[in-house]
Amino acid sequence: MLKLNKRDTLLFVIVTAMVLLAPFLLNPFPQGSSMAQMFNAGYPDLMQRFVIFGILVIGFNILFGLTGYLSFGHAAFLGIGSYAAVWMFKLLSMNIIPALILSMIIAGIFSLAIGYVSLRRSGIYFSILTLAFAQMSYNLAYSVLGNPSSSYNLTNGETGLQLALDDPRILDGAAAANGALPVTKLFGLAMRDSYNLNVGGWLFTFNVGYYVAGILMLISFYVSIRIFRSPFGMMLRAVKSNQQRMNYTGLNTKPYTLAAFVISGMYAGLAGGLLSSMDPLAGAERMHWTASGEIVIMAILGGVGTLIGPIVGAGFNEYFKNILSKINDGVLHQWLSFLPDGLENFIVGILHYFVGKGWHLTLGLLFMLVIIFLPGGLVEGGQRLAKMFKSKKTDDESDSNNTPAE
Amino acid sequence: MDQILLQILNGLDKGSAYALIALGLTLIFGTLGVVNFAHGALFMIGAFCAVTLQRILNISTITIDPTKTDFLGNPAKIKTPVVETWFGPEMGASIIDWSVPLAILFAIPIMAAVGFIMERGLIKHFYKRPHADQILVTFGLAIVLQEVIKAFYGANPIPTPAPEAFRGSFDFGTYLGYEANAIIYPYWRMVYFGFSAVIIAAVFAFLQFTTFGMVVRAGMADRETVGLLGINIDKRFTIMFAIAACVAGLAGVMYAPINSPNYHMGMDFLVLSFVVVVVGGMGSLPGAVLAGFMLGILEAFASMNQVKAIFPGIDQIIIYLVAIIIILTRPRGLMGRRGVMEE
Numbered sequence: 076m077l078k079l080n081k082r083d084t085l086l087f088v089i090v091t092a093m094v095l096l097a098p099f100l101l102n103p104f105p106q107g108s109s110m111a112q113m114f115n116a117g118y119p120d121l122m123q124r125f126v127i128f129g130i131l132v133i134g135f136n137i138l139f140g141l142t143g144y145l146s147f148g149h150a151a152f153l154g155i156g157s158y159a160a161v162w163m164f165k166l167l168s169m170n171i172i173p174a175l176i177l178s179m180i181i182a183g184i185f186s187l188a189i190g191y192v193s194l195r196r197s198g199i200y201f202s203i204l205t206l207a208f209a210q211m212s213y214n215l216a217y218s219v220l221g222n223p224s225s226s227y228n229l230t231n232g233e234t235g236l237q238l239a240l241d242d243p244r245i246l247d248g249a250a251a252a253n254g255a256l257p258v259t260k261l262f263g264l265a266m267r268d269s270y271n272l273n274v275g276g277w278l279f280t281f282n283v284g285y286y287v288a289g290i291l292m293l294i295s296f297y298v299s300i301r302i303f304r305s306p307f308g309m310m311l312r313a314v315k316s317n318q319q320r321m322n323y324t325g326l327n328t329k330p331y332t333l334a335a336f337v338i339s340g341m342y343a344g345l346a347g348g349l350l351s352s353m354d355p356l357a358g359a360e361r362m363h364w365t366a367s368g369e370i371v372i373m374a375i376l377g378g379v380g381t382l383i384g385p386i387v388g389a390g391f392n393e394y395f396k397n398i399l400s401k402i403n404d405g406v407l408h409q410w411l412s413f414l415p416d417g418l419e420n421f422i423v424g425i426l427h428y429f430v431g432k433g434w435h436l437t438l439g440l441l442f443m444l445v446i447i448f449l450p451g452g453l454v455e456g457g458q459r460l461a462k463m464f465k466s467k468k469t470d471d472e473s474d475s476n477n478t479p480a481e
Numbered sequence: 482m483d484q485i486l487l488q489i490l491n492g493l494d495k496g497s498a499y500a501l502i503a504l505g506l507t508l509i510f511g512t513l514g515v516v517n518f519a520h521g522a523l524f525m526i527g528a529f530c531a532v533t534l535q536r537i538l539n540i541s542t543i544t545i546d547p548t549k550t551d552f553l554g555n556p557a558k559i560k561t562p563v564v565e566t567w568f569g570p571e572m573g574a575s576i577i578d579w580s581v582p583l584a585i586l587f588a589i590p591i592m593a594a595v596g597f598i599m600e601r602g603l604i605k606h607f608y609k610r611p612h613a614d615q616i617l618v619t620f621g622l623a624i625v626l627q628e629v630i631k632a633f634y635g636a637n638p639i640p641t642p643a644p645e646a647f648r649g650s651f652d653f654g655t656y657l658g659y660e661a662n663a664i665i666y667p668y669w670r671m672v673y674f675g676f677s678a679v680i681i682a683a684v685f686a687f688l689q690f691t692t693f694g695m696v697v698r699a700g701m702a703d704r705e706t707v708g709l710l711g712i713n714i715d716k717r718f719t720i721m722f723a724i725a726a727c728v729a730g731l732a733g734v735m736y737a738p739i740n741s742p743n744y745h746m747g748m749d750f751l752v753l754s755f756v757v758v759v760v761g762g763m764g765s766l767p768g769a770v771l772a773g774f775m776l777g778i779l780e781a782f783a784s785m786n787q788v789k790a791i792f793p794g795i796d797q798i799i800i801y802l803v804a805i806i807i808i809l810t811r812p813r814g815l816m817g818r819r820g821v822m823e824e
Contacts, residue, residue, distance in 0.1 A: 145613045196808060199516050199612055199763075203755050204808060210752055211801040219794025364752060368620060375617060428632045436632065439624035446618045447606070 083300050086383060090296060094289040097122055098279045105276030113401060116394055119269060119282035120353075124393050126285065126292040127349045132373045132385035133292075133299050134342020138335050139371075140380035141308060143315035144194070147202045148209025149370050151189070152182040152340040154216060154362030156347025158229070161236045161357045168246035169257045171266065171287070171352040175345060182344020183337055185212075190336035194329060197318065210364055217359040235358035259352050261287055266353055284353045291349065292386075295342060300382055302338070311335050372442050378452030387453050392438070399434035483654055483663040488781045490653065494670040494739060496777020497677035498524075501732035502754040503761060503769035504681060505725035511701045511764045512718045515604055516612060518619035521751025522626040523726050526595060527733025528742035529630055530588035532639050535580040538564055579644045581738055588734045589727055596726025600719050623748065631744040638741035643669040647738075669738050676735050680728060681770055687724075688766075697721055701764075756804040762817025772815055776800050 079087060093100060102117035104110040116122070135149055156178035163174035193204040221232025230236055238256050247257065259266045266284035273279075302308045310331045313321055321328050351357050360366070369392070377388020407423045407430070414422065429437045449456050502524055509517045541560035549557040565573030576583070603622065607615045642648065647668040654664035688694035700707045700714045707714045733742075740746065757776055761768030782788060784796035807814065 139613075143611075143613065145616065147616075192805065192809060196812060199616070200759065200808065200812075202613075202616060203759050204805065206752060207756055207801040207804050211798045214797035214801075215794065218797050222793075225793070365748065368624075371617065371620070428629075433628065433632055436625060436628035439621055439628055443618060443621035443625065446614060446621060447603075450610075450614065 077297065079300060080304070083304065083382070087293075087297060087300065090383070090386065091293055094126065094293055097125070097285070097289070098281055102277060102279055106278040107276070113398065113406070116397060117280060119267075119280060119285055121393065121397055122282065122285045123288055123349075123353050125390050126288045127346050127353070128373060128389035128393055129292050129386045130288075130295045130349070131343055131346035131370060132377065132389045133295050134339040134346070135370050135374050136339075136379060136381075136385045137299060137302060137311075137342070138339035139374060140384075141303070141311035141315060142332050142335050144197065144332065144336070145202045145371070146193075146205040146336075146339075146367075147364065147371065148189075148205035148207075148212075148367050149339070149343055150364070150366035151209040151212040151362050152186055152343035153347040153350070153366070153370075154212065154357070154359065155185050156182045156344030157351045157357035157361055158216070158236055158347075159344070160348035160351035161238070161355055162229075164238060164244075164259060164351070164355050165242040166245065168244060169259050170246070171259055171261055171348075174259075174352060175291075175348040178348030178351070179341045179344045182347065183341045186337045186340025186343075187333070190333050190340065194332050194336060206364055206367070209362060209367055213359055213362040213364070216362055221359065230357070230359060232359070235356050237356045259355055288349050288353070291345065295345070296382075296386070303382060307331065307334070372438070374452075376442065376445055376452055378454030381451070381454045384452050384454045391453060395441075396434055396438065399430050399437055400432070402430040404431075483659045484785070486654075486657075487664045487666075488785060489778050490664065490666050490670075492778030492781030493674045493774070494777075495780060496774040497674050498732055498736055498750065498773075499754055499757045499777050500770045500773025501677050501680060502729055502750055503757040503773045504684060504766060505729040505732075506754055506758050507761070507764060507766050507769040508684075508721055508725040508728070510758070511766070512697060512721045513600075513604065513608070515607065515615050516619070517604075518616055518751065519599070519623040519626060520619075520725075520729055521747030521749075521754065522623040523592065523595065523729040523747070524733040524736075524750055525630065525742065525744065525747030526626065527588050527592060527730030528641075528737045528746060529634060529733075530591055530730065531581050531584040531641050531734045531737040532634065532742055534584040534587045535577075535641055538562065538577045538580050538583075542566065581641060581643055581734065584734045584737075585731060588730045592727045592730030593723040595730075596723035597719065599726070600722040604722070623751070627744050627747065634742075634744065636744060638743040640741045641737040643672075643738035647672055673735050673739065677732065680731060684724070684728060685766070693717065693720075753800060756800055758814075760804050760807050760814055762814030765814070765816040768814055768816030776803065779803060 077084070077087070098117050100117075101122065102111070102115045104115055116125075131149075131153060135146070138149075139145055159178040159181040160171075160174035163177045167173055189205065189208045193201055193208065196204060216230040217232060220227060221230040222228060223231060223234075240256065244257070261283070264283045264287075266287065267282075269280050269282040271278060271280055310328075314328050314332060318328055347357075347361070350361075373388040373392045374385055375388070376391055377386065378384030404423055404427055407426055408419065411419045411422055427433070445452060451458075502520060505523070506517060506520050509515055509520070539562055541562045543558050543560055545556045546559045547556045549559075551557045562573060562577060564576050567573065568576060599622070603618065604615075607618055650665045650667045652661055652664070653666040653671075655661055657664075688698055696707065696712055696714070697717055700712075700717065704714055733747075753776075754773075757772045758769055760776065761770070761772030779799055780796060783792075783799040788795060811817075
């Protein structure tokens with residue numbers, strides 16, 4: 076099906092089903108219960124983040140997973156895409172299609188320029204060059220191009236670029252008469268519209284924005300599978316395993332790595348455009364290098380170089396960020412109330428640093444643990460578990476297809 | 482002329498910080514071959530050593546003085562720092578006043594221990610892993626260290642004043658024969674520059690003139706051969722890591738009065754220090770120092786109003802711009818050696 080082999084088709088079907096049924100899957104607890112407040116993730120804002128960051132990390136994985144070039148400045152393209160989309164909403168129309176197209180094109184142009192320069196060096200130099208470019212873009216967006224009093228205010232600095240009533244919006248005509256800001260839409264469907272389905276105690280929300288982003292993520296995922304399985308993808312893997320040897324055989328690897336860089340930059344631009352489509356506000360902090368670091372974290376958590384890893388990593392990161400920041404001392408006391416008081420207070424006192432505002436710490440620790448013990452990320456963890464169960468049944472055919480080529 | 486001199490002076494303090502951090506980074510890179518993204522966190526921990534010592538010295542006993550009343554009419558509570566009761570009021574007050582310089586002594590063992598634990602506990606296991614893994618694990622460590630500091634000290638900057646004698650500014654220009662008020666320069670920045678010059682000189686002297694330093698330099702050039710000669714090079718490299726951590730920590734301690742320590746100051750400096758290392762040339766100690774001062778001074782010149790009038794915002798991006806140009810024209814950096822990090 077769709078020119079995919081059997082395993083990839085299965086994977087794609089599973090991911091499609093999960094994306095389409097996410098409002099059900101992410102709301103396992105009835106509305107109003109205490110478990111629902113904590114663990115349900117089926118509300119539009121979070122679901123949108125799942126799929127948008129999925130797109131971003133899928134793109135990052137095409138660069139880092141296939142070629143091994145670790146870009147520490149990928150958030151720059153996310154930010155550039157966001158700004159481009161908001162400008163499109165301001166100038167042309169509230170329809171998201173021109174906005175998304177422009178954000179991909181602009182991010183593509185930027186990644187072509189940055190990639191052309193950065194890819195002249197490899198390894199750690201490449202990481203630092205991309206980091207420098209991203210910080211430069213951040214500084215430009217934050218201060219130089221964002222000075223509201225100057226005539227070239229492209230980014231509106233600290234406040235962030237946002238819609239205004241007196242924007243031209245050529246295609247949409249005059250501003251709404253009631254003085255409310257227009258909403259982003261796909262032709263007639265507003266991104267923020269939702270259809271609520273009440274079944275028993277459960278409330279399922281089907282959000283237009285989520286499904287638009289979700290379908291785009293599925294397309295991105297499909298493209299990434301095709302890239303992984305194509306001769307082009309094979310070439311990128313060859314670059315990762317030994318670039319020198321490729322050069323000795325008389326092959327210029329630069330066009331291939333540059334193409335991978337531009338593709339992943341356009342993925343990031345698309346993700347940025349989608350972020351702006353869901354909430355038309357773009358700020359410079361999206362381009363800060365800690366945001367780039369977070370992209371790397373998501374990719375590593377999921378599993379670099381695997382197909383499904385980026386989606387797992389992005390979902391995992393966003394979900395746990397959400398849950399951990401919701402847990403506070405009161406909740407902990409409630410959970411641990413079965414323990415004797417002294418012990419309960421002691422444990423809560425320790426856990427206090429890891430939840431609520433301290434969720435960064437937990438994710439940082441988790442990230443380190445994954446790098447130290449599971450370089451292949453959660454996907455590798457899953458494979459190991461699956462293998463353990465398998466090898467208990469049949470001891471033969473253990474790791475015949477798992478030995479590296481060299 | 483006085484304008485130029487003023488900008489050079491303005492660049493010196495930031496340049497010193499860049500140079501010290503970059504020196505530590507290069508030491509670690511040159512000896513262990515590890516790119517340490519947690520080095521900024523070490524700088525930050527150093528600054529928080531100064532904060533901690535200040536807090537320790539300010540631990541007070543509270544006594545109630547019935548003869549005085551506070552504004553509510555209750556008997557006034559008088560805080561007496563413990564050091565004042567130990568050393569007498571005058572001596573105690575001046576100890577508290579001098580808490581930042583004293584924190585140097587306090588920070589050295591702490592930073593050495595942190596460096597030692599980091600190397601033996603974590604980085605040791607990453608020598609044979611790819612560079613990307615080393616970057617990522619130290620990046621994770623940086624996040625963790627930063628969050629730990631944030632959990633204990635809060636997210637706000639903590640003012641850590643310099644000793645009374647070094648607060649304020651002085652008229653540097655009059656010493657050089659310029660008219661009064663041409664070059665006004667804060668005392669503490671001068672101290673910071675002097676301090677970092679001493680540290681840099683000490684590190685170079687240590688490497689150049691001691692047997693230990695000679696062995697380390699030999700190990701930097703050819704680790705295997707030194708190991709074959711029966712020298713335990715791993716142990717020496719661990720000590721060098723601890724020394725590099727101390728250098729970063731001391732840079733942080735002395736920087737505390739210039740910029741109130743906050744939990745993300747390390748990250749802010751880290752990116753620039755990497756740029757400095759790359760510009761100076763990976764693995765070259767003189768290159769790191771030179772590039773640190775050079776970029777600091779360049780940044781100061783770029784933030785002059787006359788320059789900004791021609792190129793608006795150039796001060797924000799000058800360092801990155803220069804770095805990009807240098808990497809593209811001289812791929813090994815200013816003083817990089819052949820064969821370092823060139824896969």
